[in-house]
Amino acid sequence: MKCRVCGQPASINLRSYKTxxxxxxxxxxxxxxxxxTIEKYNLIAEGxxxxxxxxxxxxxxxxxxxxxxxxxxxxxIYIDLGIERYSDTSLDKIKKSAEILKRKIYVFRxxxxxxxGIDGLAxxxxxxxxxxxxxxxxxxMNRICLDKGYNVLVTGHNLDDEAAALFGNVLYWxxxxxxxxxxxxxxxxxxxxxxxxxxxxxxERESAAYAIISNxxxxxxxxxxxxxxxxxxxxxxLNALEESSPGTKLMFVKGYLKTLxxxxxxGETVGEDVRETKYCTNCGYPSYTEKCIFCWTxxxxxxxxxxKFDEYGPYxxxxxxxxxx
Amino acid sequence: MKCRVCGQPASINLRSYKTxxxxxxxxxxxxxxxxxTIEKYNLIAEGxxxxxxxxxxxxxxxxxxxxxxxxxxxxxIYIDLGIERYSDTSLDKIKKSAEILKRKIYVFRxxxxxxxGIDGLAxxxxxxxxxxxxxxxxxxMNRICLDKGYNVLVTGHNLDDEAAALFGNVLYWxxxxxxxxxxxxxxxxxxxxxxxxxxxxxxERESAAYAIISNxxxxxxxxxxxxxxxxxxxxxxLNALEESSPGTKLMFVKGYLKTLxxxxxxGETVGEDVRETKYCTNCGYPSYTEKCIFCWTxxxxxxxxxxKFDEYGPYxxxxxxxxxx
Numbered sequence: 001m002k003c004r005v006c007g008q009p010a011s012i013n014l015r016s017y018k019t020x021x022x023x024x025x026x027x028x029x030x031x032x033x034x035x036x037t038i039e040k041y042n043l044i045a046e047g048x049x050x051x052x053x054x055x056x057x058x059x060x061x062x063x064x065x066x067x068x069x070x071x072x073x074x075x076x077i078y079i080d081l082g083i084e085r086y087s088d089t090s091l092d093k094i095k096k097s098a099e100i101l102k103r104k105i106y107v108f109r110x111x112x113x114x115x116x117g118i119d120g121l122a123x124x125x126x127x128x129x130x131x132x133x134x135x136x137x138x139x140x141m142n143r144i145c146l147d148k149g150y151n152v153l154v155t156g157h158n159l160d161d162e163a164a165a166l167f168g169n170v171l172y173w174x175x176x177x178x179x180x181x182x183x184x185x186x187x188x189x190x191x192x193x194x195x196x197x198x199x200x201x202x203x204e205r206e207s208a209a210y211a212i213i214s215n216x217x218x219x220x221x222x223x224x225x226x227x228x229x230x231x232x233x234x235x236x237x238l239n240a241l242e243e244s245s246p247g248t249k250l251m252f253v254k255g256y257l258k259t260l261x262x263x264x265x266x267g268e269t270v271g272e273d274v275r276e277t278k279y280c281t282n283c284g285y286p287s288y289t290e291k292c293i294f295c296w297t298x299x300x301x302x303x304x305x306x307x308k309f310d311e312y313g314p315y316x317x318x319x320x321x322x323x324x325x
Numbered sequence: 326m327k328c329r330v331c332g333q334p335a336s337i338n339l340r341s342y343k344t345x346x347x348x349x350x351x352x353x354x355x356x357x358x359x360x361x362t363i364e365k366y367n368l369i370a371e372g373x374x375x376x377x378x379x380x381x382x383x384x385x386x387x388x389x390x391x392x393x394x395x396x397x398x399x400x401x402i403y404i405d406l407g408i409e410r411y412s413d414t415s416l417d418k419i420k421k422s423a424e425i426l427k428r429k430i431y432v433f434r435x436x437x438x439x440x441x442g443i444d445g446l447a448x449x450x451x452x453x454x455x456x457x458x459x460x461x462x463x464x465x466m467n468r469i470c471l472d473k474g475y476n477v478l479v480t481g482h483n484l485d486d487e488a489a490a491l492f493g494n495v496l497y498w499x500x501x502x503x504x505x506x507x508x509x510x511x512x513x514x515x516x517x518x519x520x521x522x523x524x525x526x527x528x529e530r531e532s533a534a535y536a537i538i539s540n541x542x543x544x545x546x547x548x549x550x551x552x553x554x555x556x557x558x559x560x561x562x563l564n565a566l567e568e569s570s571p572g573t574k575l576m577f578v579k580g581y582l583k584t585l586x587x588x589x590x591x592g593e594t595v596g597e598d599v600r601e602t603k604y605c606t607n608c609g610y611p612s613y614t615e616k617c618i619f620c621w622t623x624x625x626x627x628x629x630x631x632x633k634f635d636e637y638g639p640y641x642x643x644x645x646x647x648x649x650x
Contacts, residue, residue, distance in 0.1 A: 170495050171566070171573065173580025175587075233569070237562050241496070244558070248496065255498025262500075263588055 005029075012209050015246035023213045030210045034063075034198050035070055041183050043196035044152055050074040050196075051150035053141055054097070054105070056090030056219040058211040059156030061097050063199055065216055067154065068101045074154065075104040077144045077309075079137055082110050082117025083224060090219050097216065099315040106148070106309040108140045113298075113305045119225070125297065129225035139294035142285055143307060145193035157197045160204040163249045164234040166256055179263055181256075191279055192286055201250065330354075337534050340571035348538045355535045359391055359523050366508045368521035369477055375399040375521075376475035378466055379422070379430070381415030381544040383536040384481030386422050388524055390541055392479065393426045399479065400429040402469045402634075404462055407435050407442025408549060415544050422541065424640040431473070431634040433465045438623075438630045444550070450622065454550035464619035467610055468632060470518035482522045485529040488574045489559040491581055504588055506581075516604055517611055526575065 001010045003022035010020035021029055037043065044050050044067075052067065054060040054076040067074050078094050080087045091107065098105040114121050122132035145153050162181070169178045183201075187194040199207055211218050226232065241248045279285065280292035282299075291299065326335040328347035335345035346354055362368065369375050369392075377392065379385040379401040392399050403419050405412045416432065423430040439446050447457035470478050487506070494503045508526075512519040524532055536543050551557065566573045604610065605617035607624075616624065 172576050173584045175584070178584075233566070237565075240562075241558070251497050259498045259500070259503075 011213075014206070016203075016242070016248075016250055018246075026209060027213055030202065030206060031066055031070065033202060034066055037183070037201055038072075038196075038198050041196075043184050043198055044072055044154070048152050049150050050152040050154050051106075051145060051148075052076045052154045053137075053156070054078050054094050055156070056093045057156070057222075058208045058216075058218045059158050059161075059199055059204070061093070061156075061216050061218045062207045062210045062214070063154065063156045064097060064103075065101065065214060066210070067198070068103065073103070075106065075150070077106045077108070077141060079140055080107055080109040080111075081133060081136075081223075083119070084117075086219070086221065086224060087117075093217050093219055095312060098313045102314050104311060104313045106144055106311055108144070108307065108309055110136060113303060113307055114301075115305075124301070130229055133225070135293050135297075139283075139285065139292065140307065142193055143283075144309060146190075148309075150193065151187065152194045152196055154196055154198065156199055156207070158199040158202055158204050158207050159249055159253060160235055160238070161231070162197070162200055163238050163253050164231040166253065167234040167238060168230060179260060182260065183257065188286065191284055201253065203249065336538075339531070341528075341567070341573075341575055343571075351534060352538055355527065355531060356391055356395065358527060359388075360395055362508070362526055363397075363521075363523050366521075368509050368523055369397055369479070373477050374475050375477040375479050376431075376470060376473075377401045377479045378462075378481070379403050379419050380481070381418045382481070382547075383533045383541075383543045384483050384486075384524055384529070386418070386481075386541050386543045387532045387535045387539070388479065388481045389422060389428075390426065390539060391535070392523070393428065398428070400431065400475070402431045402433070402466060404465055405432055405434040405436070406458060406461075406548075408444070409442075411544070411546065411549060412442075418542050418544055420637060423638045427639050429636060429638045431469055431636055433469070433632065433634055435461060438628060438632055439626075440630075449626070455554055458550070460618050460622075464608075464610065464617065465632065467518055468608075469634060471515075473634075475518065476512065477519045477521055479521055479523065481524055481532070483524045483527055483529050483532050484574055484578055485560055485563070486556070487522070487525055488563050488578050489556040491578065492559040492563060493555060504585060507585065508582065513611065516609055526578065528574065 001013060001020045002008065003010045003025050004019045005025040005028075006022060008022045011023050012026050013020045050067070050072065052060060052064045052074050054064055055078070060076075064074070064076055076094065076098060078091060080091060094105055110116075110118055110121065116124070118129055118133050118136070121136070122129040125132050127135075141153050141155075144150065166181060168174075169181065183197055185195045210216075238249055238252070277286050277288065278290070280287040280290075280295055282291055282295040285292050285294075287293075289296070297303075326338060326345045327333065328335045328350050329344045330350040330353075331347060333347045336348050337351050338345045375392070375397065377385060377389045377399050379389055380403070389399070389401055401419065401423060403416060405416060419430055435441075435443055435446065441449070443454055443458050443461070446461070447454040450457050452460075466478050466480075469475065491506060493499075494506065508522055510520045535541075563574055563577070602611050602613065603615070605612040605615070605620055607616055607620040610617050610619075612618075614621070622628075
């Protein structure tokens, strides 16, 4: 197979685009797609101060590199879930990227507040790990933005993540979630930062290829707690459908975005109102109850520890050493 | 496992209802569910003249028997697709049911108009067999109602059929179909008969159990042309999800019906208008083009044959012989 652009041997076959590309043309293709997505959906504008949520995986690290390469300077925030080896390895790789990019990385350590890792917290809360993790991430990522003056939170959710989540929402027609998912969610001044997903239309396979070709050192393993997640089942089914009908995932997600417009846009109430959004009386972040689940948990367990962020970088090119500011 | 009603050994475990029942209580349960569905969704009312579309399979024959048992007298219409052995076997079994029910069965033979079976017609039309079959069925079933004065067309579409079709519509967010599917579609006076699906919320497994326990002799084989149908893939995936989370199919379809109300109801245009419904200038049935695809096909191939229905029954109890009226 030959590269559609230069005619040299192709290294990746993109069946959903009916094209094949060599390494170098794939990088350009991928960068252009993300750039177009950012512009078309107004994800990041001139003068914005974005921060990328990095996990150490292919998606968020590819995105962090790519944005800085496109001239969109952005720092990173990492949440250390206290998962042995996995969390430390992830942070090591993130620090390497921060060094290459000469950007700052903030680290929030879950143990610094809860005195245990995500598994311990989940057990105490009698929740699944993924549910407890989501609770912590939503709070901390909003907090870093509001505390440190970043106005756009950029996450690495890819097409596969979005298609799987949408699949679950549509399977049970979850009104509370179904029409609330979007490629960008607008800020609520003083309460919530704008959230954007520039990889919304890029597959997992594409972001992995981008990381590999770009020599980005990322964590290959999935989070050990995600194995039982239903999203893994949904991803498997969507991959089977994609295999027999290339482009299915993209059509599923793009079709949803179009339908979302038809029904009134993300966050609009379709039909009867289910839950009213209020703000947590403690932190002021959006909440369906008087106190948000994060503040409620701290109170319930009598936790007095403050949320604080460790900062690494920006790194100097010469020394290659981290400078804690 | 014991029957939840009478405590005798159970013969069927209904995981989505968290219950198990014996043969006799299952029949009552199933009949009550269908009766409740008919009443709740106003499918068939006093004074209506319904006709059941029978294929010879478990769903439509179970439904035909059940409706007559509930006191809703109805005749049947069978479309002979000219598939060797399969079509003849189907008709034999349908005639047996007609005899038991003492009802009339109309038969339309595709060969009588097109001089070939469904596979030949599909080839000539360069369509998939399922697509050609749908075209013929839609036309003929509407025609029998309008010609013979039946005002409600009853079909045996079950939960699995509906869930699979919905799955395909939602996967590609097909605006032309997505919000048009419903448990009942209202008549358009003089153009289209009312269509209802009393088994909309009953699974394939339940209707098969009903047929078996009731000693209804039905065709076990699926239509030989359905093997490659995408709906089979979707059904397989939904069954896998149902296996790990019983009740998923029911929630998927019920959640859709609820969402349908939220967006304005079946047939309402959600968002930009896609296609305008007109009526065929030849037959007067709904059509998106000047002539409906059935009339257009007849014209294209210069077919002069009339659509006619063979009638069998009602059968006398004594003789057990068919009487062509």
